[in-house]
Amino acid sequence: xxxxxxxxxxxxxxxxxxxxxxxxxxxxxxxxxxxxxxxxxxxxxxxxxxxxxxxxxxxxxxxxxxxxxxxxxxxxxxxxxxxxxxxxxxxxxxxxxxxxxxxxxxxxxxxxxxxxxxxxxxxxxxxxxxxxxxxxxxxxxxxxxxxxxxxxxxxxxxxxxxxxxxxxxxxxxxxxxxxxxxxxxxxxxxxxxxxxxxxxxxxxxxxxxxxxxxxxxxxxxxxxxxxxxxxxxxxxxxxxxxxxxxxxxxxxxxxxxxxxxxxxxxxxxxxxxxxxxxxxxxxxxxxxxxxxx
Numbered sequence: 001x002x003x004x005x006x007x008x009x010x011x012x013x014x015x016x017x018x019x020x021x022x023x024x025x026x027x028x029x030x031x032x033x034x035x036x037x038x039x040x041x042x043x044x045x046x047x048x049x050x051x052x053x054x055x056x057x058x059x060x061x062x063x064x065x066x067x068x069x070x071x072x073x074x075x076x077x078x079x080x081x082x083x084x085x086x087x088x089x090x091x092x093x094x095x096x097x098x099x100x101x102x103x104x105x106x107x108x109x110x111x112x113x114x115x116x117x118x119x120x121x122x123x124x125x126x127x128x129x130x131x132x133x134x135x136x137x138x139x140x141x142x143x144x145x146x147x148x149x150x151x152x153x154x155x156x157x158x159x160x161x162x163x164x165x166x167x168x169x170x171x172x173x174x175x176x177x178x179x180x181x182x183x184x185x186x187x188x189x190x191x192x193x194x195x196x197x198x199x200x201x202x203x204x205x206x207x208x209x210x211x212x213x214x215x216x217x218x219x220x221x222x223x224x225x226x227x228x229x230x231x232x233x234x235x236x237x238x239x240x241x242x243x244x245x246x247x248x249x250x251x252x253x254x255x256x257x258x259x260x261x262x263x264x265x266x267x268x269x270x271x272x273x274x275x276x277x278x279x280x281x282x283x284x285x286x287x288x289x290x291x292x293x
Contacts, residue, residue, distance in 0.1 A: 001132065001135050001136055002258070004136060005136055006251075006254050006255055006258045006259075007251060007254075007255075008136075008138060008142060009142075009254045010247075010250045010251030010252070010253065010254035010255060011142075011146055011247055011250060011251060012141075012142040012145050012146060012211065012250070013211070013250035013253065013254060014230075014246045014247035014248065014249055014250020014251055014253075015145045015146045015148070015149035015150075015207075015246065015247065015250070016145060016149075016204055016207055016208050016211065016223065016227075016246075016250070017223065017226055017227045017230045017245075017246035017247075017249050017250050018149050018153070018227075018230065018242055018243045018245070018246025018247060018250075019148070019149050019152055019200055019203060019204040019207070019246070020038070020039070020042060020200070020201060020204045020223060020224060020227030020230075020246075021227040021228070021230040021231040021234070021242035021243075021245060021246045022152065022153065022156060022197070022200055022239060022242045022243070023035075023038050023041075023196075023197030023198065023200045023201050023204075023227075024038055024197070024227060024228050024231040024236065024242070025231045025234075025236050025237055025238060025239060025241065025242040026156075026169075026193050026196060026197050026239075027193055027194060027197050028231070028236050028237055029173050029236070029237035029238070030169050030172050030173045030189065030190060030193045031083070031190045031193060031194075033083065033091070033094045033095075033098070034094075034095060034098060034228070035078075035083075035098055035194075035197070036095070036098040036099055036101075036102050036224075036228075037078060037082075037098050037099075037101035037102040037105060038197065038198075038201055038220075038224055038227075038228075039102070039220035039221050039222075039223060039224015039225065039227070039228075040101075040102050040105035040106055040109075040220050040221070040224070041071050041074060041075060041078075041105070041198050041201040041202070041205075041220070042201045042202075042204055042205035042208065042219070042220030042223065042224060043105070043106070043109060043205060043215075043217060043218070043219045043220035043221075044067075044070065044071055044074060044105065044109070044202075044205070045067040045068070045070070045071045045201055045202030045203070045204070045205030045206060046067070046120065046205040046206060046208065046209040046215050046219055046220070047109065047112075047113060047118075047215065048063070048066050048067040048070045048071070048202070049063040049064055049066065049067040049120075049123065049202075049205070049206045049209070050063075050118055050120055050209070050215055052066045052067070053121060053123070054121070060123035060124075060125075061123075063123065063206075064123060064202075064203070064206050067202040067203075067205065067206055068199045068202045068203065070202070071198045071199060071201055071202035071205075072195045072196075072198050072199040072202070074198060075194040075195050075197060075198025075199070075201075076191050076194055076195050076198075078101055078194065078198075079190065079191055079194040080191065082097050082098075082100075082101050083097065083098075083194075084187065084190075106217050106218065106221075107217075109217035110217050113217070115216065115217065116216075117214050117215065117216050118214070118215040118216065119213060119214065119215075120209040120210065120213040120214060120215045121213065122141055122209075122210035122211075122213060123206055123210050124139075124140045124141040124144045124210055125140070126140040127140075128140070129143070139211075141207070141210045141211050142211070144207070145207045145210075145211065148203065148207065149243070149246075152200060152203070153239060153240070153242075153243045156196075156239050157239055157240070160239070165189070165192060168184045168185075168189045169189055169192070169193060171184055172184060172186055172189045172190065173237075201220075204223075204227075205219070205220060208220075208223055226249060226253075226269065227246065229245075229249060229269065229270065229273050230242065230245035230246040230248075230249040231245060231246075232245070232273065232277070232283055233245035233248065233249055233272075233273055233276055233283055233284065234246070234248075234283050234284050234285055234286070235282055235283030235284055235285040235286025236283060236286065237286065238283070238285045238286055240285055241283055241284060241285035241286055244284060244285060245283065245284065248284075249269060249273075252268065252269055252272055253265050253266075253268075253269050256268040256269065
Protein backbone atom coordinates (compact mmCIF):
# COMPACT_ATOMS: atom_id res chain seq x y z
CA UNK A 1 0.00 0.00 0.00
CA UNK A 2 2.92 2.32 0.73
CA UNK A 3 4.30 1.66 -2.76
CA UNK A 4 0.94 2.47 -4.33
CA UNK A 5 0.78 5.70 -2.34
CA UNK A 6 4.27 6.65 -3.57
CA UNK A 7 3.28 5.86 -7.16
CA UNK A 8 0.16 8.05 -6.94
CA UNK A 9 2.17 10.92 -5.47
CA UNK A 10 4.87 10.42 -8.11
CA UNK A 11 2.36 10.50 -10.97
CA UNK A 12 0.78 13.65 -9.52
CA UNK A 13 4.14 15.40 -9.19
CA UNK A 14 5.22 14.07 -12.58
CA UNK A 15 2.07 15.49 -14.17
CA UNK A 16 3.07 18.97 -13.00
CA UNK A 17 6.56 18.44 -14.41
CA UNK A 18 5.02 17.23 -17.67
CA UNK A 19 2.85 20.35 -18.07
CA UNK A 20 5.88 22.57 -17.50
CA UNK A 21 8.02 20.40 -19.79
CA UNK A 22 5.46 20.78 -22.59
CA UNK A 23 6.23 24.51 -22.61
CA UNK A 24 9.97 23.86 -22.75
CA UNK A 25 9.66 21.27 -25.50
CA UNK A 26 7.35 23.40 -27.69
CA UNK A 27 9.66 26.42 -27.56
CA UNK A 28 12.74 24.32 -28.23
CA UNK A 29 11.07 22.26 -30.93
CA UNK A 30 9.92 25.33 -32.89
CA UNK A 31 12.26 28.21 -31.97
CA UNK A 32 15.29 25.95 -31.25
CA UNK A 33 16.07 27.83 -28.03
CA UNK A 34 15.96 27.04 -24.31
CA UNK A 35 13.76 29.46 -22.40
CA UNK A 36 15.23 29.22 -18.91
CA UNK A 37 12.87 31.98 -17.76
CA UNK A 38 10.02 29.49 -18.10
CA UNK A 39 10.28 28.46 -14.44
CA UNK A 40 9.79 32.06 -13.35
CA UNK A 41 6.67 32.40 -15.50
CA UNK A 42 5.32 29.54 -13.36
CA UNK A 43 5.98 31.67 -10.28
CA UNK A 44 4.18 34.66 -11.84
CA UNK A 45 1.16 32.44 -12.55
CA UNK A 46 1.05 31.34 -8.92
CA UNK A 47 1.23 34.93 -7.67
CA UNK A 48 -1.50 36.08 -10.07
CA UNK A 49 -3.88 33.40 -8.84
CA UNK A 50 -2.92 34.16 -5.24
CA UNK A 51 -3.62 37.89 -5.66
CA UNK A 52 -6.93 37.25 -7.42
CA UNK A 53 -8.26 34.81 -4.81
CA UNK A 54 -6.81 36.35 -1.63
CA UNK A 55 -6.58 40.11 -2.26
CA UNK A 56 -9.48 40.51 -4.70
CA UNK A 57 -11.69 37.71 -3.38
CA UNK A 58 -12.26 36.19 -6.82
CA UNK A 59 -13.38 32.56 -7.20
CA UNK A 60 -10.64 30.02 -8.04
CA UNK A 61 -11.60 29.67 -11.72
CA UNK A 62 -11.36 33.44 -12.19
CA UNK A 63 -7.95 33.38 -10.49
CA UNK A 64 -6.76 30.64 -12.85
CA UNK A 65 -8.09 32.58 -15.85
CA UNK A 66 -6.23 35.73 -14.72
CA UNK A 67 -3.01 33.74 -14.24
CA UNK A 68 -3.29 32.23 -17.73
CA UNK A 69 -4.01 35.59 -19.39
CA UNK A 70 -1.19 37.43 -17.57
CA UNK A 71 1.37 34.68 -18.22
CA UNK A 72 0.33 34.37 -21.87
CA UNK A 73 0.84 38.10 -22.41
CA UNK A 74 4.09 37.97 -20.40
CA UNK A 75 5.40 35.14 -22.60
CA UNK A 76 4.70 37.11 -25.78
CA UNK A 77 6.31 40.26 -24.32
CA UNK A 78 9.41 38.33 -23.24
CA UNK A 79 9.74 36.79 -26.68
CA UNK A 80 9.32 40.11 -28.51
CA UNK A 81 11.63 42.16 -26.28
CA UNK A 82 14.30 39.66 -25.23
CA UNK A 83 14.46 36.88 -27.82
CA UNK A 84 13.23 38.24 -31.15
CA UNK A 85 16.20 40.67 -31.55
CA UNK A 86 18.51 37.66 -31.06
CA UNK A 87 16.88 35.46 -33.69
CA UNK A 88 20.12 35.21 -35.70
CA UNK A 89 22.47 35.49 -32.71
CA UNK A 90 24.63 32.62 -31.41
CA UNK A 91 22.94 30.17 -29.06
CA UNK A 92 25.12 31.34 -26.15
CA UNK A 93 23.78 34.90 -26.43
CA UNK A 94 20.19 33.62 -26.28
CA UNK A 95 21.03 31.41 -23.30
CA UNK A 96 22.57 34.30 -21.36
CA UNK A 97 19.55 36.47 -22.18
CA UNK A 98 17.19 33.76 -20.89
CA UNK A 99 19.10 33.61 -17.61
CA UNK A 100 18.95 37.43 -17.40
CA UNK A 101 15.17 37.40 -17.92
CA UNK A 102 14.87 34.75 -15.20
CA UNK A 103 16.74 36.90 -12.66
CA UNK A 104 14.73 39.96 -13.71
CA UNK A 105 11.43 38.18 -13.02
CA UNK A 106 12.63 36.84 -9.67
CA UNK A 107 13.81 40.25 -8.48
CA UNK A 108 10.66 41.95 -9.75
CA UNK A 109 8.65 39.45 -7.68
CA UNK A 110 10.84 40.25 -4.65
CA UNK A 111 10.07 43.96 -5.04
CA UNK A 112 6.34 43.43 -5.56
CA UNK A 113 5.56 40.67 -3.04
CA UNK A 114 8.61 40.49 -0.78
CA UNK A 115 10.66 37.45 0.14
CA UNK A 116 8.31 36.05 2.80
CA UNK A 117 6.54 32.79 2.05
CA UNK A 118 2.85 33.12 1.17
CA UNK A 119 0.34 30.44 2.12
CA UNK A 120 -1.45 29.43 -1.04
CA UNK A 121 -5.04 28.19 -0.75
CA UNK A 122 -5.65 25.26 -3.07
CA UNK A 123 -7.98 25.99 -5.98
CA UNK A 124 -9.18 22.36 -5.79
CA UNK A 125 -11.42 21.74 -2.81
CA UNK A 126 -13.08 18.60 -1.50
CA UNK A 127 -12.47 15.75 0.90
CA UNK A 128 -9.80 13.12 0.14
CA UNK A 129 -11.15 10.07 -1.65
CA UNK A 130 -10.71 6.85 0.40
CA UNK A 131 -9.60 3.68 -1.36
CA UNK A 132 -9.24 0.07 -0.14
CA UNK A 133 -11.44 0.65 2.88
CA UNK A 134 -9.66 3.83 3.90
CA UNK A 135 -6.14 2.37 3.81
CA UNK A 136 -5.26 4.81 1.03
CA UNK A 137 -6.60 8.29 0.33
CA UNK A 138 -6.24 10.35 -2.84
CA UNK A 139 -6.43 14.13 -2.66
CA UNK A 140 -8.76 15.80 -5.20
CA UNK A 141 -5.88 18.00 -6.41
CA UNK A 142 -4.02 14.82 -7.41
CA UNK A 143 -6.85 13.67 -9.67
CA UNK A 144 -7.29 17.15 -11.16
CA UNK A 145 -3.54 17.46 -11.84
CA UNK A 146 -3.30 14.12 -13.65
CA UNK A 147 -6.50 14.78 -15.63
CA UNK A 148 -5.31 18.27 -16.61
CA UNK A 149 -1.98 16.88 -17.79
CA UNK A 150 -3.61 14.24 -19.99
CA UNK A 151 -6.14 16.69 -21.45
CA UNK A 152 -3.45 19.29 -22.19
CA UNK A 153 -1.17 16.75 -23.89
CA UNK A 154 -3.97 15.37 -26.08
CA UNK A 155 -5.16 18.88 -26.94
CA UNK A 156 -1.64 19.97 -27.93
CA UNK A 157 -1.12 16.91 -30.12
CA UNK A 158 -4.44 17.52 -31.88
CA UNK A 159 -3.63 21.23 -32.22
CA UNK A 160 -0.24 20.65 -33.80
CA UNK A 161 -1.51 17.96 -36.18
CA UNK A 162 -5.01 19.15 -37.12
CA UNK A 163 -4.98 22.96 -37.20
CA UNK A 164 -3.49 25.47 -39.60
CA UNK A 165 -1.51 27.18 -36.83
CA UNK A 166 -0.20 23.80 -35.68
CA UNK A 167 0.88 22.94 -39.22
CA UNK A 168 2.70 26.29 -39.38
CA UNK A 169 4.48 25.44 -36.13
CA UNK A 170 5.65 22.09 -37.51
CA UNK A 171 6.83 23.78 -40.70
CA UNK A 172 8.82 26.41 -38.77
CA UNK A 173 10.28 23.64 -36.64
CA UNK A 174 11.52 21.82 -39.75
CA UNK A 175 12.92 24.80 -41.67
CA UNK A 176 12.29 28.47 -40.86
CA UNK A 177 13.54 29.69 -44.22
CA UNK A 178 11.41 27.31 -46.26
CA UNK A 179 8.38 28.05 -44.08
CA UNK A 180 8.80 31.78 -44.71
CA UNK A 181 9.01 31.17 -48.46
CA UNK A 182 5.71 29.30 -48.25
CA UNK A 183 4.03 32.37 -46.74
CA UNK A 184 4.18 31.44 -43.06
CA UNK A 185 4.80 34.32 -40.67
CA UNK A 186 7.66 32.89 -38.64
CA UNK A 187 7.66 35.63 -36.01
CA UNK A 188 3.93 35.25 -35.34
CA UNK A 189 4.27 31.47 -35.14
CA UNK A 190 7.10 31.69 -32.61
CA UNK A 191 5.14 34.26 -30.56
CA UNK A 192 2.14 31.91 -30.55
CA UNK A 193 4.39 29.12 -29.30
CA UNK A 194 5.61 31.29 -26.42
CA UNK A 195 2.01 32.29 -25.65
CA UNK A 196 0.87 28.66 -25.42
CA UNK A 197 3.92 27.61 -23.39
CA UNK A 198 3.48 30.48 -20.93
CA UNK A 199 -0.24 29.78 -20.57
CA UNK A 200 0.63 26.18 -19.68
CA UNK A 201 3.20 27.49 -17.19
CA UNK A 202 0.43 29.44 -15.44
CA UNK A 203 -1.71 26.30 -15.10
CA UNK A 204 1.30 24.35 -13.83
CA UNK A 205 2.08 27.11 -11.31
CA UNK A 206 -1.45 27.06 -9.89
CA UNK A 207 -1.47 23.25 -9.66
CA UNK A 208 2.02 23.21 -8.11
CA UNK A 209 1.02 25.73 -5.43
CA UNK A 210 -2.24 23.85 -4.82
CA UNK A 211 -0.39 20.57 -4.25
CA UNK A 212 2.42 22.20 -2.24
CA UNK A 213 0.70 25.28 -0.73
CA UNK A 214 3.58 27.72 -0.45
CA UNK A 215 4.55 30.59 -2.72
CA UNK A 216 7.71 32.69 -2.98
CA UNK A 217 9.77 34.35 -5.76
CA UNK A 218 11.88 31.21 -6.20
CA UNK A 219 8.87 28.85 -6.33
CA UNK A 220 9.35 27.97 -9.99
CA UNK A 221 13.14 27.63 -10.04
CA UNK A 222 13.64 24.01 -9.00
CA UNK A 223 10.43 22.68 -10.63
CA UNK A 224 11.48 24.52 -13.79
CA UNK A 225 14.90 22.86 -13.79
CA UNK A 226 13.35 19.45 -13.13
CA UNK A 227 10.77 19.98 -15.87
CA UNK A 228 13.58 20.85 -18.28
CA UNK A 229 15.26 17.64 -17.14
CA UNK A 230 11.99 15.79 -17.85
CA UNK A 231 11.83 17.31 -21.34
CA UNK A 232 15.39 16.16 -22.08
CA UNK A 233 14.69 12.79 -20.43
CA UNK A 234 11.69 12.13 -22.67
CA UNK A 235 13.21 13.69 -25.79
CA UNK A 236 13.12 17.47 -26.04
CA UNK A 237 10.98 18.62 -28.94
CA UNK A 238 8.56 15.72 -28.54
CA UNK A 239 5.17 16.34 -26.88
CA UNK A 240 4.66 12.67 -25.87
CA UNK A 241 8.30 12.68 -24.73
CA UNK A 242 7.64 15.59 -22.36
CA UNK A 243 4.64 13.73 -20.93
CA UNK A 244 6.50 10.44 -20.45
CA UNK A 245 9.62 12.17 -19.12
CA UNK A 246 7.62 14.21 -16.61
CA UNK A 247 5.70 11.21 -15.25
CA UNK A 248 8.82 9.05 -14.98
CA UNK A 249 10.81 11.83 -13.32
CA UNK A 250 8.08 12.43 -10.74
CA UNK A 251 7.81 8.73 -9.90
CA UNK A 252 11.60 8.35 -9.64
CA UNK A 253 11.83 11.39 -7.35
CA UNK A 254 9.10 10.21 -4.98
CA UNK A 255 10.38 6.62 -4.87
CA UNK A 256 13.93 7.84 -4.25
CA UNK A 257 12.74 10.02 -1.39
CA UNK A 258 10.56 7.27 0.07
CA UNK A 259 12.95 4.32 -0.14
CA UNK A 260 16.46 5.79 -0.26
CA UNK A 261 16.83 9.31 1.13
CA UNK A 262 14.99 12.62 0.86
CA UNK A 263 18.37 14.35 0.94
CA UNK A 264 19.59 12.38 -2.07
CA UNK A 265 16.41 12.32 -4.15
CA UNK A 266 17.41 15.30 -6.33
CA UNK A 267 20.86 13.81 -6.90
CA UNK A 268 19.27 10.49 -7.88
CA UNK A 269 16.92 12.21 -10.33
CA UNK A 270 19.78 13.93 -12.14
CA UNK A 271 21.94 10.80 -12.00
CA UNK A 272 19.17 8.87 -13.79
CA UNK A 273 19.06 11.62 -16.41
CA UNK A 274 22.82 11.35 -16.99
CA UNK A 275 22.51 7.57 -17.31
CA UNK A 276 19.68 7.84 -19.85
CA UNK A 277 21.58 10.40 -21.91
CA UNK A 278 24.68 8.22 -21.91
CA UNK A 279 22.63 5.31 -23.27
CA UNK A 280 20.23 7.31 -25.49
CA UNK A 281 21.39 10.91 -25.98
CA UNK A 282 18.20 11.93 -27.80
CA UNK A 283 15.98 10.98 -24.86
CA UNK A 284 13.48 8.17 -24.54
CA UNK A 285 11.19 9.29 -27.39
CA UNK A 286 13.52 11.71 -29.17
CA UNK A 287 14.57 11.25 -32.76
CA UNK A 288 18.09 11.69 -34.02
CA UNK A 289 18.16 14.46 -36.62
CA UNK A 290 20.81 14.47 -39.34
CA UNK A 291 22.09 17.83 -40.56
CA UNK A 292 23.53 18.53 -43.96
CA UNK A 293 26.57 20.79 -43.94
